[in-house]
Amino acid sequence: MKKLILAAACAAVTGISFAETSTTEQRINLLEAELQRLKQEVSAQKNTNIQLVQQQEQFNTELKSAAQKNSGSWTDNVDVYGILRLDGAIDFKDTTAARGRTSNQINKVPFDAAQGKRSDFTIAASRIGFDIKNLAGREDVKAKLEADFWVDNGKGDGKLRIRHAYVNFDDWLFGQTWSLMSNMETMTESIDYTQFLGVSTTRLPQVRRDFNFNAANKLQLALEYASDRTSELPALTAKYIYKNQAVLLMGQGFINEKRAEVDNRDIDKLSWGVGLGARYKITPKQSVQANYYHVKGDQKFVSYTTQGSSSDGAAMGGDYSVDLNNNSLLQNEFDSLTLGYSHKFNDQWRGNIATSLMKFEDDSAYAKANITNNKQLTDHAINLIYTPCPYVDLGVEYHLGERKSFEGKTADISRVNLSAQYKF
Numbered sequence: 001m002k003k004l005i006l007a008a009a010c011a012a013v014t015g016i017s018f019a020e021t022s023t024t025e026q027r028i029n030l031l032e033a034e035l036q037r038l039k040q041e042v043s044a045q046k047n048t049n050i051q052l053v054q055q056q057e058q059f060n061t062e063l064k065s066a067a068q069k070n071s072g073s074w075t076d077n078v079d080v081y082g083i084l085r086l087d088g089a090i091d092f093k094d095t096t097a098a099r100g101r102t103s104n105q106i107n108k109v110p111f112d113a114a115q116g117k118r119s120d121f122t123i124a125a126s127r128i129g130f131d132i133k134n135l136a137g138r139e140d141v142k143a144k145l146e147a148d149f150w151v152d153n154g155k156g157d158g159k160l161r162i163r164h165a166y167v168n169f170d171d172w173l174f175g176q177t178w179s180l181m182s183n184m185e186t187m188t189e190s191i192d193y194t195q196f197l198g199v200s201t202t203r204l205p206q207v208r209r210d211f212n213f214n215a216a217n218k219l220q221l222a223l224e225y226a227s228d229r230t231s232e233l234p235a236l237t238a239k240y241i242y243k244n245q246a247v248l249l250m251g252q253g254f255i256n257e258k259r260a261e262v263d264n265r266d267i268d269k270l271s272w273g274v275g276l277g278a279r280y281k282i283t284p285k286q287s288v289q290a291n292y293y294h295v296k297g298d299q300k301f302v303s304y305t306t307q308g309s310s311s312d313g314a315a316m317g318g319d320y321s322v323d324l325n326n327n328s329l330l331q332n333e334f335d336s337l338t339l340g341y342s343h344k345f346n347d348q349w350r351g352n353i354a355t356s357l358m359k360f361e362d363d364s365a366y367a368k369a370n371i372t373n374n375k376q377l378t379d380h381a382i383n384l385i386y387t388p389c390p391y392v393d394l395g396v397e398y399h400l401g402e403r404k405s406f407e408g409k410t411a412d413i414s415r416v417n418l419s420a421q422y423k424f
Contacts, residue, residue: 077132077133077134077135078130078131078132078133079130079131079133080128080129080130081128081129081130081131081423081424082126082127082128082129082423082424083125083126083127083421083422083423083424084123084126084421084422084424085123085125085126085127085193085419085420085421085422086121086122086123086419086420086421087102087103087121087122087123087124087125087154087193087417087418087419088102088119088120088121088122088417088418088419089101089102089103089119089120089121089192089415089416089417089418090117090118090119090415090416090418091117091118091119091413091414091415092117092414092415092416093411093412093413093414093415101118101119101120102120102121102122102154102193102417103153103154103192103193103194104192104194104196104197104304104379104399104401104413104415104417105153106197106304106377106379106401106403106413107304107305107306107307107318107374107377107403108306108307109403109411109413110411111403111405111409111410111411122154122155123149124148124149124150124151124154124155125148125149125150125154125193126148126149127146127147127148127149127163128146128147128148129144129145129146129147129163129164130144130145130146131143131144132144132145135167140168140169140170141167141168141169142167142168143166143167143168144164144165144166144168144177145162145164145165146162146163146164146165147160147161147162147163148160148161148163149161150193154193162176163176163203164176164177164203171209171210171211171212172207172208172209172210173206173207173208173209173210173222174207174208175205175206176203176204176205176206177203177206177208178201178202178203179200179202179203179204179206179222179224179237179301180206180208180220180221180222180224180237180238180239180252180254181200181202181237181239181252181254181273181275181301181302182200182201182202182203183199183200183250183252183275183277183291184201185241185248185250185277185279186248186250186277186278186279186289186290186291187199187201187277187289187291187338187340188289188338188340188341188342188352188353188354189342189350189352189383189385190352190354190381190383190397191383191385191395191396191397191417191418191419192381192397192399192417193419194303195303196338196340196354196356196379196381197303197304197336197338197356197357197358197377197378197379197401198291198293198302198303198304198336198337198338198356198357198358199291199303199338200275200293200301200302200303201303202300202301202302202303204224204225204226204300205224205225206222206223206224206225206234206237207222207223208220208221208222209221209222216242216243216244217240217241217242218240218241218243219238219239219240219241220238220239220240220241221236221237221238222236222237222238223235223236223237224237224254226256226298226300226301227300229258229259229260229317229319229320230256230257230258230259231257231258231259231266231268233256233257234256235254235255235256236254236255236256237252237253237254238252238253238254239251239252240252245281246280246281247278247279247280247281248277248278248279248280249277249278250275250276250277250278251274251275251276251277252274252275252276252277253272253273253274253275254272254273254298254301255270255271255272256270256271256272256298257269257270257271258270258271258297258298258319258320258329258331260320260322260329262322262324263324267322267327267328267329268329269297269320269328269329269331270297271295271296271297271298271319271320271331272295272296272297272298273293273294273295273296273298273301273302274293274294274295275291275292275293275294276290276291276292277289277290277291277292278290278291285343285344285345286341286342286343286344287341287342288339288340288341288342289338289339289340289341289342290337290338290339290340291336291337291338292335292336292337292338293334293335293336294333294334294335295333295334296331296332296333297319297320297329297331297332297333298319299317299318299319299332300319302336304358304377305318305319305332305334305358306318307332307370307373307374316370316373318332318373318374319331319332320332320366321366321369321370323365323369330364330365330366330369331364331366332360332361332364332366332367332370332373333360333361333364333366334358334359334360334361335358335359336356336357336358336359337356337357338354338355338356338357339354339355339356340352340353340354340355341353341354347387348386348387348388349384349385349386349387350384350385350387351382351383351384351385352381352382352383352385353381353382354379354380354381354382355379355380355381356377356378356379356380356381357376357377357378358374358376358377358378359375359376360373360374360375360376360406362375362406367406368406370406371405371406371407372405372406372407372409373405373406374403374404374405374406375404375405375406376402376403376404377401377402377403377404378401378402379399379400379401379413380399380400380401381397381398381399381400382397382398383395383396383397383398383417384396384397391422391423391424392420392421392422392423393419393420393421393423394419394420395417395418395419395420396416396417396418397416397417397418398415398416398417399413399414399415399416399417400413400414401413
């Protein structure tokens with residue numbers, strides 16, 4: 001009986017062990033299967049991530065390549081602009097007999113001209129220009145090329161004239177553009193293409209360096225080629241500009257060695273000049289402008305100062321005359337002042353008033369040696385500009401002026417300037 005009970009107990013224990021072993025093996029198999037599934041999902045996710053990274057890298061490479069290609073193509077970085085312009089003038093008093101009368105020629109109007117009305121029209125002030133940016137894929141390298149047909153006082157014979165041609169690299173400029181003695185920043189808007197008396201719009205070949213101290217203050221220095229009546233040394237010019245929302249102040253200066261070639265020898269003398277300019281915005285629609293120059297021995301930097309010959313070696317010009325007896329240059333000297341007022345009535349109408357005086361030293365050796373040259377020039381002007389639609393301007397301007405020589409002769413100027421232009 002005892003053996004039977006013991007055998008039954010052993011059989012029961014053995015059955016339980018077998019059952020527990022079977023359940024454990026099943027659980028282990030399930031865990032191994034689950035682990036394998038998780039490994040497969042992780043591997044698939046990893047492969048997906050790798051593919052995404054590869055696709056992103058390929059996209060970045062293609063984007064960079066496209067950007068480099070775009071930056072390297074100058075045709076994709078050129079802005080074309082220009083002006084189609086018709087200029088006209090009607091003279092009611094003294095004027096020159098030759099063509100080119102659409103611009104003010106107050107400095108050389110003949111004293112003994114027969115009184116008579118004359119008119120002249122030209123399209124020579126039309127221009128075209130190209131602004132080039134991102135040269136060689138660099139944002140700090142830019143260039144400009146601009147030309148018009150204003151040759152021989154705008155006689156309109158189709159000859160092309162270069163206005164601007166330069167390259168900007170960082171704070172350096174190489175080429176031809178506005179002289180630092182120009183006062184484009186503070187001049188009053190004019191209908192006459194050559195601007196008001198006492199304004200400088202000279203463009204010269206130069207090497208220039210800009211110093212931008214902050215948003216309000218800037219200094220510019222340049223070496224400029226002035227004319228063939230100078231030595232081999234370029235003119236040294238400088239301009240300082242202060243600007244805020246309502247006020248713009250400007251100071252300028254230059255020194256330049258003048259030279260005359262006489263009897264196989266050179267006669268040299270230093271010329272110099274300073275300029276001041278200001279613009280004040282009274283309101284967003286009203287402003288006043290002022291420009292002043294004092295110049296000794298130069299006729300290039302300021303408009304309307306040329307007198308007589310301006311060729312190399314000539315005995316007399318607006319800058320100097322040659323004193324052969326003393327082997328020296330007699331330099332002309334002048335002061336000029338231009339005051340202007342501008343008013344914008346609305347989006348279509350605006351107007352300007354300007355008065356100008358240019359007075360030459362009448363007690364200098366130059367004045368005594370060249371009594372037929374200019375002693376004083378005065379000009380008073382008023383204009384009205386109508387903009388019927390964007391990019392189109394129609395303007396009319398009246399001038400009343402006088403030319404007076406050292407010997408006392410006078411010539412009167414009474415003229416109307418007209419212009420029509422389309423900007424693109």
